[in-house]
Amino acid sequence: MDWKALVELLKGHVVFLQTHNFPDPDALASAYGMQVFLQAHGVKSIICYAGKIDKSSTKKMIEVFGINAVNIDDISDMDEQDYIVTMDSQKYNSNITDFPGNEVAAIDHHPTMIPCSYKYSDIRICGACSSIVTEYFIKSNTTLDTNTATALLYGLKMDTDSFNRGVTDFDIEMFSYLHKIADSQTIINLYHNNMEIDDLHAYGEAIKNIQIYENVGFAAISFDCPDALVAMISDFILGLDVVEFAVVYAKRNGGYKFSVRNETKFYHAGTVTQEALKDLGGGGGHFAMAGGMITADRISLLGNNPEFAIRQRFLDVIKKTKVSAEKEK
Numbered sequence: 064m065d066w067k068a069l070v071e072l073l074k075g076h077v078v079f080l081q082t083h084n085f086p087d088p089d090a091l092a093s094a095y096g097m098q099v100f101l102q103a104h105g106v107k108s109i110i111c112y113a114g115k116i117d118k119s120s121t122k123k124m125i126e127v128f129g130i131n132a133v134n135i136d137d138i139s140d141m142d143e144q145d146y147i148v149t150m151d152s153q154k155y156n157s158n159i160t161d162f163p164g165n166e167v168a169a170i171d172h173h174p175t176m177i178p179c180s181y182k183y184s185d186i187r188i189c190g191a192c193s194s195i196v197t198e199y200f201i202k203s204n205t206t207l208d209t210n211t212a213t214a215l216l217y218g219l220k221m222d223t224d225s226f227n228r229g230v231t232d233f234d235i236e237m238f239s240y241l242h243k244i245a246d247s248q249t250i251i252n253l254y255h256n257n258m259e260i261d262d263l264h265a266y267g268e269a270i271k272n273i274q275i276y277e278n279v280g281f282a283a284i285s286f287d288c289p290d291a292l293v294a295m296i297s298d299f300i301l302g303l304d305v306v307e308f309a310v311v312y313a314k315r316n317g318g319y320k321f322s323v324r325n326e327t328k329f330y331h332a333g334t335v336t337q338e339a340l341k342d343l344g345g346g347g348g349h350f351a352m353a354g355g356m357i358t359a360d361r362i363s364l365l366g367n368n369p370e371f372a373i374r375q376r377f378l379d380v381i382k383k384t385k386v387s388a389e390k391e392k
């Protein structure tokens with residue numbers, strides 16, 4: 064991490080901070096934190112994204128912290144000269160749309176799927192992109208106001224499932240810094256009001272359709288729902304005592320959107336998902352959590368029982384992974 068190099072690189076340019084599509088709290092918080100940080104060093108930037116901000120909890124977060132995130136449809140003047148910093152995501156990922164600007168930098172906490180050479184990159188595996196952005200304030204001695212600290216803490220809390228998932232010593236260190244400045248009441252208010260009545264329909268369908276094969280739980284949702292909701296349901300299924308690996312998917316644009324969770328030490332959710340969805344649309348992510356999709360044009364590859372084929376693909380990869388883990392013992 065070299066905060067001066069980042070500021071130097073961006074100075075004098077039109078800068079867009081682009082989150083992954085359908086941004087979640089960590090993407091928005093880290094982009095917002097970076098915007099405040101850059102502003103303090105004389106660099107103006109615009110937060111942008113593709114897709115929708117489709118959860119009321121995320122909309123509420125934007126309102127509460129006063130985050131100005133602009134949908135790409137409302138940006139007409141971005142050109143190739145403009146600089147893009149990808150936040151909580153990396154160029155070429157399946158969850159980020161390629162905008163006209165030049166991706167000169169990436170700040171992310173996910174493993175790299177397809178390498179890209181940036182002028183500046185800060186990609187570290189940790190619980191949340193918000194943690195990485197927090198360090199920019201600390202290392203540069205930049206004042207961190209309560210609002211920004213609260214947003215970053217919220218992003219960190221949400222992405223780590225309250226410090227249970229993918230959390231590292233670094234996240235805890237950043238948390239202890241944010242905690243001193245953040246407003247805990249705001250966090251409590253946001254945290255305890257992140258489910259909508261409509262979400263219950265998706266939960267209901269997942270509960271009805273759940274299928275369990277040994278320690279692997281599958282649930283299909285027959286209608287489109289926001290990424291964040293699919294992820295919440297995947298967490299929910301993982302909460303079952305017999306389930307150690309959860310695969311939840313919802314219909315989207317003629318294909319499927321996946322959220323995968325792993326609590327074993329044998330499998331890697333990211334690589335299992337990548338392998339299982341190979342040639343179908345793509346996927347990947349962390350050890351404990353991953354996402355993916357099957358695109359409409361690839362559905363036919365699954366034959367006439369797509370749900371069966373999906374289960375088969377995941378179970379095959381999991382079985383293979385298990386065998387190699389046993390060999391290593």
Ligand SMILES: [Mn+2]
Pocket residue numbers: 089090151172190191192222
């Ligand atoms: Mn994140």
